[in-house]
Amino acid sequence: MTVYGIPNCDTVKKARTWLTDNGFDYEFHDFKKQGITAGKLQEWCAVFGWEKILNKKGTTxxxxSAEQQESVKDEASAIAVLLGNLSAIKRPVVEQDGKAVLISFDEEQYAGLLK
Known part of the structure; x- marks a missing residue:
């Protein structure tokens, strides 16, 4: 299992605490330090949709600018903006067996989907 995010994000902290408290072993991928590829973002978009990957509620x-925000009209333009603004990626993203299964943190969803 791999958890993608940034360590100082409160939602990532909650998810990591829940995983640890429930006995899950996972690798943490800090995409601010380790980066993220366009291919990985495309994989996540295929699972969740680009609108969910792009965190429009966050401060990033x-x-x-209004121009940057207005330039996002589809998956390709969203990925371009996300690659330049990693903190705008909704987080955490949890992959199990190499496939994205969860985004953000919801205790019931984690309990129901993770084995």
Whole structure:
């Protein structure tokens, strides 16, 4: 299992605490330090949709210029903005057996989907 996110994000902290408390072993991928590829973002978009991957509620999105925000019209344009603004990626993303299974943190969803 791999958890993608940034360590100082409160939602990532909650997810990591829940996983640890429930006995799950996982690798943490800090995409601010380790990066993320366009291919990985495409994989996640195929599972969740680009609209869910792009965190429009976060401060990073809100700090983007109106032009940058308006340029996001589809998956390709969303990925381009995300690669330049990693904190705008909704997090955490949890992969199990190499496939994205969860995004963000919801205790019931984690308990129901993770084995």
């Amino acid at each position: 999105w809100k700090k983007l």
